[in-house]
Amino acid sequence: NEGSLWGGRFADGPAAAMAALSKSTQFDWVLAPYDIQASKAHARVLNKAGLLVDDDLTAMLAGLDRLAADVADGTFAPAESDEDVHGALERGLIERVGTELGGRLRAGRSRNDQVATLFRMWLRDAMRRVGSGVLDVVEALTAQAAAHPDVVMPGKTHLQAAQPVLLAHHLLAHAQPLLRDVDRLADADRRTAVSPYGSGALAGSSLGLDPAAIAADLGFAAAAENSIDATSSRDFAAEALFVFTMIAIDLSRLSEEIIIWSTPEFGYITLADAWSTGSSIMPQKKNPDVAELTRGKTGRLIGDLTGLLATLKAQPLAYNRDLQEDKEPVFDAVAQLELLLPAITGLVATLEFHADRMAELAPAGFTLATDIAEWLVRQGVPFRVAHEVAGACVREAESRGVGLDELDDDVLAAINPALTPAVRDVLTVRGSIESRDALGGTSPTQVRRQLDVIGAALPAL
Numbered sequence: 001n002e003g004s005l006w007g008g009r010f011a012d013g014p015a016a017a018m019a020a021l022s023k024s025t026q027f028d029w030v031l032a033p034y035d036i037q038a039s040k041a042h043a044r045v046l047n048k049a050g051l052l053v054d055d056d057l058t059a060m061l062a063g064l065d066r067l068a069a070d071v072a073d074g075t076f077a078p079a080e081s082d083e084d085v086h087g088a089l090e091r092g093l094i095e096r097v098g099t100e101l102g103g104r105l106r107a108g109r110s111r112n113d114q115v116a117t118l119f120r121m122w123l124r125d126a127m128r129r130v131g132s133g134v135l136d137v138v139e140a141l142t143a144q145a146a147a148h149p150d151v152v153m154p155g156k157t158h159l160q161a162a163q164p165v166l167l168a169h170h171l172l173a174h175a176q177p178l179l180r181d182v183d184r185l186a187d188a189d190r191r192t193a194v195s196p197y198g199s200g201a202l203a204g205s206s207l208g209l210d211p212a213a214i215a216a217d218l219g220f221a222a223a224a225e226n227s228i229d230a231t232s233s234r235d236f237a238a239e240a241l242f243v244f245t246m247i248a249i250d251l252s253r254l255s256e257e258i259i260i261w262s263t264p265e266f267g268y269i270t271l272a273d274a275w276s277t278g279s280s281i282m283p284q285k286k287n288p289d290v291a292e293l294t295r296g297k298t299g300r301l302i303g304d305l306t307g308l309l310a311t312l313k314a315q316p317l318a319y320n321r322d323l324q325e326d327k328e329p330v331f332d333a334v335a336q337l338e339l340l341l342p343a344i345t346g347l348v349a350t351l352e353f354h355a356d357r358m359a360e361l362a363p364a365g366f367t368l369a370t371d372i373a374e375w376l377v378r379q380g381v382p383f384r385v386a387h388e389v390a391g392a393c394v395r396e397a398e399s400r401g402v403g404l405d406e407l408d409d410d411v412l413a414a415i416n417p418a419l420t421p422a423v424r425d426v427l428t429v430r431g432s433i434e435s436r437d438a439l440g441g442t443s444p445t446q447v448r449r450q451l452d453v454i455g456a457a458l459p460a461l
């Protein structure tokens, strides 16, 4: 069992199938730079505690730097016999500084507090990368909104024509949840920024090491209050993975609309060549693959999240080896988002909108009926009556095969005397949109304000 971290009480090495099951270097190697950074912090704390003399500290730090460089350029990689990233790196350190010095580093720490710390460090960086990718999508959406301030479209509920809205308002309705996701990442980081280092296997350290010093050295806001909790809890990972999954879901909702809008039946948009694909058999095809892969991969992230939650369920305190299963779902979710985010950004930034088509459909399906009812309310008619009257207008227009704005004055008056010709002011898409001018509404003034608020917030995010 030469080279393993725990050979002392074993007469035999692990069976081949045991080692194969146990092995995690194929995925946890991404933690190597963090492991080495934390080892340097640990060496300094050992030195402060009087457990590593100054010359040894200097040699240890130099050895760890050499190891980091060799990891970075691939000179040092995990061997077949290495169980995990921690074991592999201890081997690498010993190869560089000798058994005597290399064997001193592990004092007062366990792979249990190590892995929990390194995973948090990796995750904090990943959340920052993902957050910045999400903000790129938000910027593409706001740029399209700002570039199309006057374009109107049919707003829908139940995928049925509902009320006309500004395209910009609709696009910003996709930006808003993504901004909340970025805020969720920042909030999750507050809980992730707590260092388990110094917790040891579960009970803490007896060697006079200073967890707060390591925490500060590694950029954490604080050291954990409870060593058992710190080595066994992964709610920080589940929380981040939920936010990653929510980001995918929010992108999937946008993708679904892009897919529908690009059909000839809708005809709202044309996708740029660079962000669509063709068919190997049907020459006329231009397919929205970016949006479909986003929708598809969202299912995969939901699987990552539910898998992790199932792994955490019913584990007794403290560390159990089940926890080795915590990393792959999170790594996978981040890898998928890092593929999706730049592609969705490019897709959105290059969408070509067909304003005429959207304007033509905006009033279709009697989407101005609510405007008649609300106009009547402003004339003092109770809403119950107004709703009935507007409904009667729709019935009349439908039976005559015309739009609401095409009903003659006498027809309107016959439906209800309150329906004077002045109602025509709201029987245009423009009039309807401009009338919805309260905070959060679709009027051009409100949408302009919304764009300003987002624009002012973006630089600080």
Ligand code: ARG
Residues within 6 Å of the ligand: 024, 028, 084, 111, 112, 115, 319, 321, 323, 324, 325
């Ligand atoms: N590789 C393990 C993990 O990813 C850490 C090692 C802890 N192993 C142990 N037997 N205590 O969680």
